Amino acid sequence: MNLQELLFSGGGAVLILLTLVQIVPVKVNPWSKIARAVGNALVGGDVMGLLQEHIRIDDERDADMHRYRILRFNTEILHKTRHTKEEFDEILYSIKRYERYCGSHPEYENNRAVLAIENIERVYKECMETHDFLV
Numbered sequence: 001m002n003l004q005e006l007l008f009s010g011g012g013a014v015l016i017l018l019t020l021v022q023i024v025p026v027k028v029n030p031w032s033k034i035a036r037a038v039g040n041a042l043v044g045g046d047v048m049g050l051l052q053e054h055i056r057i058d059d060e061r062d063a064d065m066h067r068y069r070i071l072r073f074n075t076e077i078l079h080k081t082r083h084t085k086e087e088f089d090e091i092l093y094s095i096k097r098y099e100r101y102c103g104s105h106p107e108y109e110n111n112r113a114v115l116a117i118e119n120i121e122r123v124y125k126e127c128m129e130t131h132d133f134l135v
Helices: 003-008 010-023 030-042 047-078 085-104 114-130
Strands: none
16 A cells, blocks of 8 residues: 555545644644654653652762761761861751751661761861861
């Protein structure tokens, strides 16, 4: 069957009908549905699931990095390394981000920095009281 036969037979009427339904503002949107079905078939179906998994992994990696920075900063404090107010402000921001992630993701293993966070906050309060930040 060539293109001319297709257009002048029932196939042409279906093509025109689908186009009109796409243009007319109705709830049925056949071209979009067909395109979505073809797109899902081409990429294996569950693109959103893959995207969500990628976002989850990225967020967890970000939380891991905040925890690493917290633990590293606490180690520096334990080795008597002094810090500026800005450095403390930055690590307190990381603590806030880390704790927010842990609070909203109970499945995330989050008990590995509790004492480090307590120590950083304690030293920060002492430095605030005595004005003993590194200048």
